[in-house]
Amino acid sequence: TLLAYLRQVPARQDRIALPDPAHPGRNLEIPLDPQIAPQANAARYFKRAAKAERGLKEIPPRLSAVEAEAHGLEVLLARVRALEDGGHDTARPDDPTIDGDLEAALTKVPPSVARTLGIAPALPTSAAAAASAARGRRDEIPARLQPRRLRTAEGWDVLIGRSNEGNDYLTHQLARPEDYWFHVHGAAGSHVVLRRGKGKNEPSKRTIEEVSAWAAFYSQARTAGTVPVIVTRKKHVRRPKKGPPGLALCTHEKTLMVRPAEPPRDALADLATE
Structure with missing residues (x-):
């Protein structure tokens, strides 16, 4: 929308109302950065939209992987409970x-x-050894x-x-x-x-x-x-x-x-x- 009406966007505006292509007869209010040119504002929105579109493509396989891992953990938990x-x-x-x-x-x-x-969390080998040595130096067991x-x-x-x-x-x-x-x-x-x-x-x-x-x-x-x-x-x-x-x-x-x-x-x- 912003790209289509770019010539109508005044400089140094913090927002503008433009026709909403998804809802004819309505306006869509778009926030702008007054410190940059309208073209730069449009480029910023385009970049965000492209990133969101990529995210939508990546979500299904990631979700499937998480669901598979969750199922594996459920099976493992059932084995532990059985034991x-x-x-x-x-x-x-x-x-x-x-x-x-x-x-x-x-x-x-x-x-x-x-x-x-x-x-x-698991300690690195050197840290674990240091912790073990420290325990050995203790004279008393914590209450x-x-x-x-x-x-x-x-x-x-x-x-x-x-x-x-x-x-x-x-x-x-x-x-x-x-x-x-x-x-x-x-x-x-x-x-x-x-x-x-x-x-x-x-x-x-x-x-x-x-x-x-x-x-x-x-x-x-x-x-x-x-x-x-x-x-x-x-x-x-x-x-x-x-x-x-x-x-x-x-x-x-x-x-x-x-x-x-x-x-x-x-x-x-x-x-x-x-």
């Missing part, structure tokens, strides 16, 4: 490719979305991450997470590879670690069952009669890269059926957690 047996925070790796697929999907999450979801500290009837030290963040810290930073790791199966609950120590001694069946009962108690299944509890070595437990706090994947696990039991008061202990 987690209804929403608890520990998945059995019956799906051998889920770990890699989940890590690959999380790398595509935009930083702004990752921050909203509470997913920490919000402090686990419950107990001792079994036979004298074995036990650590129990208090929150998703605390579970994550306990399992992936405090626990040693040969420690025993416990978690209720099929429900949300605390991560429980039985310190194995530096010797070759192994906890008795009685101790394993005692700690399993504690793991059942510190879970959403504490009121159930009999509860399945997973036990494995900590070296067989891992969290996918960028996975949310509390998510753990384990292998080589055994499942014990136990009755939830609250630790006795004399089980409380002042244990070193480093």
